[in-house]
Amino acid sequence: MTRDENNHPILELAESMDEAPDHLTYTFKLRQGVHFHNGKLMTSADVVASFDRYAKVGNQRSTLDAVDHWDAPDAATFVLHMKKVQPTFIEALSSFSVPIVIIPAENRDIPAQQLTQPIGTGPFQLVESVPGSAVKLKRFDGYKPNTSFQDRTGFGGYKIACVDTVTFRIVTEPGARVAGLRTGEFQAVEDLPAKSLPDLKQDTNITILPLKNWWIQIANPNVSNPPTDKLLVRRAIQAALDMDEIMDAASDGNYQLNVGFQYPNQPDYTDVGKDTYNLHDPELAKKYLAQAGYQGEPVVLLTNKDYPPMYNSALVMQQELQAVGINAQMKVVDWPTSVQIMQNTTQGWNFFFTGWGTQPALGALATMQFLVEPNATYKPKDNKDDPDVLAAWNDMNTLPTAAGRQNAYVQMQKLVLDRVYAVPFGSYTQVEAVRSNVNGFVPFRIPRFANVWFSH
Template identity: 25%
Template sequence: MNHHSSKWTIAFLIFVLLLTGCSSNAANGTNNSNISSPGPTDAASADANVVDANEGKELATELKFPLDQSIPTLDPHLSLGGSNSTVVLNVFEGLFSFNSSYEPVPSLAESYEVSEDGKNYVFHLRQGITFHNGKELKAEDAAASLNRWKELAPRAKSSFGESEFEAQDDYTVVLNLNEPKNDTLAQLSHVLNFAAIMPKEVVESAGPDGVKEYIGTGPFKLVEWKADQYIHVSKFENYQSPDGESDGFAGKREALVNDIYFTLALDNATRFSSFLAGDFDYVDVSIDNLPLVENDDSIELVKDLSTDFNLIFNKKSPLFSDIAYRQAVAALVNAEEILLGITSTPDLYRLNPSYMYEENAKWYSEAGSEAYNQSNPEEAKRLLAEAGYNGEVVRLLTTKDTGSFYNASLMLQAQLEAIGVKTQLDIYDYATMLTKRADATAWDIYLGPFIVPSTPSQLLYLNPSYGFAEDAKLAELLKKATAALTDEEIKEANDELQAYVWEYLGNVKIGDTYRYKAIRSNLQGVTTLYGIPNLSNTKVYKKS
């Protein structure tokens, strides 16, 4: 080999090594601090001519998806909002997932057994599942994750108490309860504070503010979280989907785009304008903006049953620790006025006295409903006078980050002021509002949307840590409802529980709300559950 050939050979080898190093960094999701906003990637350009064989259309390789709430954390055991869930449900998975009928379906679990008395559960894991860091999922990972989850998630803590998940062998996890729990699988399936499985070492190194790494088994892996701007996830090439037809968040899942940029777009008008400009292919649509999209053949309008709305009392506040004041507000509330203020049209709400959707036949109940939507200001004034109201200010905790919180608070404020109650709106960004809500000294009333669970034990406002519902009878009836095993026992216990919820008045149910979503025809396969989109199995076609 001559001298010149050697030089070229060495140069070529250096080039290859540099190229390999760059590729390795990209594959491992190395953050690039110079990226200030999401845009087309090199991978998207390289795959410019990918064609969907079934449709004969060119596929895009990335999706830009709007988020309407700020993200306080991506720790799935701490996540508290719809935007958090929209992201983390693509990155993490649990043992079970809900289908569209709110039924738990095995996900990372392959199968399970329950003892006849309902106290003992054995979960068999699917084998050969890998985390985003290449480690194989084992029972020790699942047990560590689930034990942390049940300590941090109020729903799980109240349900499982001191019971521990234990690794029996590499692929078997057991849970031994002190009493039967008919909601165990539902708890493991829920999408808020959800029972995500992470590597054991990630769980053990977590600090008080959450995990330090976001490593799951889901179809997408985290690449970058640019605070207050966007979250970038990319396709996990080694993802192994559960079997079965895709349904809700259960069944087959597949990453059909290379990259998703979850983009914070908190202002409603800006978010919708960005959709009209083609920056987004999916957006929520207010009633005012409906005429701009309803006659566009390239846009599908979807009306989703999204959330229910509740008024929550701070049971440790000087006023509302007294049930007489809670009764006065319950007598006053005109639910239709508040719902109309939230949605702007009767088409997007329905009255409902139950803490469950009527679609959930097993747990729907109208017990105690005579206390619902009383809209009786004279009775409210009488009760306030009896309670000794003397002009104290009622603090309404809210945020403008999502209009429904703020609009609902404005409507309640008007109703209270009309009968002589002094009020004060305390407005914060969404993340700060969540922090304030946990402070018993910071508020009196909070109105907000709730993703409706499948069982009563998942209702946050029945939990002592949420609104401070520290009531022995409430805890006893909740325990009775979750211990019931037959359908007849469940109905009887559930009716008794709901009747007492309306008597205790830790909360006042306002009603259920729907939302319009606009989806461009080039975005195919998006499904929602609880109003939260499932972005696996979603294709994006290039716009012509």
């Protein structure tokens, strides 16, 4: 399963799904004639193997916690048997945040992060991946479009590769992205600096495509490492921050202030916890620090220069913390290293800077999963989640009514902001653009090049 253009669950490699009346069994009939990029015909054995592997190494394997087991009664059928009713299961299963990608069964036992030559079923197949530089794809001539749809929608629907190859190039210098778009070296650019827009809008060879609410600019605390193990220290940091100043630096002014973990245009949005947001109150911060017995211990801000919005927000936050007497220090590494440090250690850092983009777009459930086991971003001591947060999360997943689940989300957001398990700064607008001879490109969470073609 995946999501459509409006982030609603849809079938992708399945042609049908039957949910039993007791909601304890989901039976999927697979699309027929689907081949992997190595030519192998996809069957339910591959689906079983993919779920087996994800249950062991998947980043959000807790998605499958409510599942008792799965099986394949025949080559075209895959069945999920639940331990208990979970009203949000299909919402979680269809998330493309870290999806359960279907891979050939022979790759079942490849360890986490070692699937270096991925083989999928989509309209494009991998040619080459050079970390930090480029990824090249080519049309998969054996691709079978999903005829249940008339057009591409979200990551699903009727998809066709209209171009021979697609090359994603990683260009960290904003000026180089602008220059490449102007000359035609790049047909599409995912992130344009705001200051370049007035000139680019005058260029008839370029189409500007703003994408609001691209991500929530955010800093995640490490509550296992002093001094941010103390709630009062975290509250002092929260009180000191001027979100306008931080977001302006992060986005060249292309932002909106945003409380919490959804956007105002989304059905789950709530402004609960706004009394903790954008306080910019140095005296309150100093009061909390005194109550905490803060003695000038370093507060290490772990960031990177690969993503300027992350680096710039950390730089401004450092200055704002130093202004209230906090010994804020920057630890700047490359993006992959910062992620590895955050994931694998609780030592040597106190805040990790990132952007939550895909998950807020998918909804509250996908977003709040960041804050619970097995990989809660606030790094709870001894990996033991805050029981109140975990209880709210369980209610978000299991309460029988939509109103009850929404109320649980409201409670979870309030707990996370009150206890400073995350510090959301605001909403970043990303400006994308294409050359004017590029047709069919529609901005989405991640660039899509199926159903995109050139006019001459």
